[in-house]
Amino acid sequence: MKKIVVVGGGISGLAVAYAVIDGAREASQEIDLTLIESQNRLGGKIQTERIDGFLCEAGPNGFLDNKPETLELCSKLNLDNILLRSNESAAKRFIYSKGVLHQLPASPLGFIGFRLLSLRGKLRILGEPFTKPISYTVDETIADFGRRHLGTEADKKLIDPMKRKRRGKREDQWAREAS
Ligand SMILES: Cc1cc2nc3c(=O)[nH]c(=O)nc-3n(C[C@H](O)[C@H](O)[C@H](O)COP(=O)(O)OP(=O)(O)OC[C@H]3O[C@@H](n4cnc5c(N)ncnc54)[C@H](O)[C@@H]3O)c2cc1C
Structure with missing residues (x-):
């Protein structure tokens, strides 16, 4: 009998373990x-x-269905009937800051009028194409990645609210999807 060890019970390890069992x-x-x-x-x-x-997702809350394998796995696990397609209205995203809901811009024009970021912060984002690549061996955090590509302000005001930030049982800043 073959002995197999899978290290890590995240989605990668679980999917590998499932594939091995299924294949066997x-x-x-x-x-x-x-x-x-x-x-x-x-x-x-x-x-x-x-x-x-x-219902709060601390990590992923969806996946792209352009690759058939993910949907096939869901189907094998009998999960098709509980999959939720993303709602059109979920394309509108808001960040709540200092008592105001700011809708994330969906167009260049909307970006110009986006009041959550200062002019300096916006200009820094426009410099993203000039970001220098780093070695793929560096284990960069999401915050480091955000700061390197988009600047400190965008990291703090746009990326940070998307990450889990719990103080006691309340979220004081939470990226909300329009319902
Ligand atoms: C905030 C956030 C939002 C995200 N949103 C999305 C999204 O919407 N859609 C999407 O597709 N992806 C999203 N991602 C990315 C996605 O969550 C990850 O790519 C994916 O979950 C990684 O799975 P994994 O199994 O490779 O790693 P992990 O989930 O990190 O699992 C690794 C597991 O291995 C265990 N482990 C590590 N070392 C050892 C060891 N030495 N011994 C034993 N166990 C060990 C860990 O404890 C962990 O349980 C998001 C990620 C984050 C953080």
Whole structure:
């Protein structure tokens, strides 16, 4: 019997483990598979929480369906009937800051009138094409990536609100999708 060890119980490890088990079953082959996870929960970056009645995703909240494999996996796991297609209105995104909801601009014209960022912050974003690449071996955080590409202000005001930021049980700044 083949012994197989998968390290990490995030979506990658779980998908690999599933593929191995599925392949072995199809080939009528017996395997001894062990999944090793250092945390006391599976899912890795994927983490769903209910906070004050809201369904909050601390990590990913969707996937692109242009590659058939993801949908095929969902289908094999009998998840098709609970998949939610993204709502048209979800294209409108807002950031709540200092008592004001700012709609994220969807066009260059909207970007000019976007009041959450200063003129300096906007000009810094326009400099993004000139960002110098770094070695792919550097394990860069999302914040470092945001600062390097878009500047400190955009990182703080646009990227940071999209990341999980819990103070007690409340989110004081939360990127909301228009419902
Ligand atoms: C805020 C946020 C939003 C995102 N939104 C999206 C989205 O909308 N759509 C999308 O497609 N992607 C999104 N992503 C990216 C996506 O979440 C990740 O690419 C994906 O979840 C990574 O999965 P993974 O299994 O490769 O890694 P992880 O989820 O990091 O899993 C790795 C697992 O391995 C375990 N591990 C690590 N080292 C060891 C060890 N030595 N021994 C045992 N266990 C170990 C860890 O504890 C962890 O459970 C988002 C990511 C973040 C952070």
